[in-house]
Amino acid sequence: MPGRYQVTFGEVELLRDLDRPDGWMLIRDGVPQSYVDLTDPTYLDFSYVQLIAAVIDCLPEGPLDAVHVGGGACTIPRYVSARRPGSRHIVVEPDAGLVQLVRDQLSLKSVPRLKVRVADGRAATAALPDASADLFVLDAFTGATMPVELATTEYMTEIARVLRPSGTALINVADGKGLPFVKRVVSTVARVFPHTALIAEPGILRGRRFGNVILTAAPGQLPVEALTRRAAGGLTQARCVAGEDLTRLVAGAAPINDGDAVLAPVPPADLFG
Template identity: 65%
Template structure:
């Protein structure tokens, strides 16, 4: 007898146990299909079940802006870090025919998102319940057009997913024209972000950085988006998208990117590094 599939249930606000703790689902009072996924008081994902192209988080819109400038057509994409699978839903909606793999270590969270947030209805999407290092090691050489690294433990980026050794593994999985997208976060001084930028750029010929101007200047804690590839980016298009977005963002490329990472050492496995933690007030 075949395995019976669990029936999807409508989302309901509340707290739910998952493998690594507890998450909370919050309904968006302004959008009937909008839901926020929280863990330990930290917003992890936002999805609109009626409109997967609606992106609420600023940094997710910046990642989507990079994806939108890539060559037209379906993508073979890998997402390291799942949450509620906001970007996989966006790619499935904007690039029909895409084949996507999500690597997410929290099996309980995956089941919750499948049952309560309609993940089973996303076409071409497979989820592998494993950690980021093991999941990448199992992927074939030159099998992906896009890799999105958006993995956080609470409000911090796992250090083992920010090293040169891991970036080399992701570069192995990408096709020659493929793109790596990385979400990191930092605050005053941007010392960690500069090291992550140097690390991400290492295996690739081209790199760009996008962020809110205040975050880019180190004036406040926030997300910074790195994109790297052996193929040249449409930097004019990225600059226009960043400048016209709400809110507006900056895009560093070429000499400006080189100046940003000047003197920053790439991160390596075993390096004694303190990952920046956001101030408690940021999610108030």
């Protein structure tokens, strides 16, 4: 049912999509957090989620063992299970009330082979076995801000430990003019992973507006050519930046380490209306 619901950490709102009878949006603190279509999990409404899916579609065929830090309504696990039957998911979400709401109202039980762990991202990741995941999706936000403790060298090292040698990490970062926070996160990720690429809409890359940037990283080679084509030709047209172009973009930005005083970017007050 649409309405406002109390969860463990505050209040969320469920809104029905008037254009899609089974489409639902989850809003938290005025920020749209998730969108799911309960009968068509391959329908993705948010542009940054479309970019995450574009990267996943470029990975080798077959089911994936996936870890998702940041649960929301579990849009990406639903998508992966629909496109890659047999995939297994561990979803990490610290808000137990939100998890129960999604179970009750948004058919979470219908997603096969999915386990939810109510914990913070770092503690849950530390408990995962070495080389146990093909895909690691980090999409955790407090409001519209990425927690800095999930953007450090130490945490990226934990993600690398959990990934298999053929695995891929996807990291959602939001930033504004000049992308100062994104540049530091890229530098952090590149210190841990041999291969890194960035995907974003041109307007965000040029600093014209606040928005989401998707970082993809891997112990092995990334399919940069396929990512470039898929990003340019998708519903959300975007650029893929890698190699020397990414090095120039970062321009010597310092990695983020535990204990560093870093201010994560805050979006403009009118961004979400």
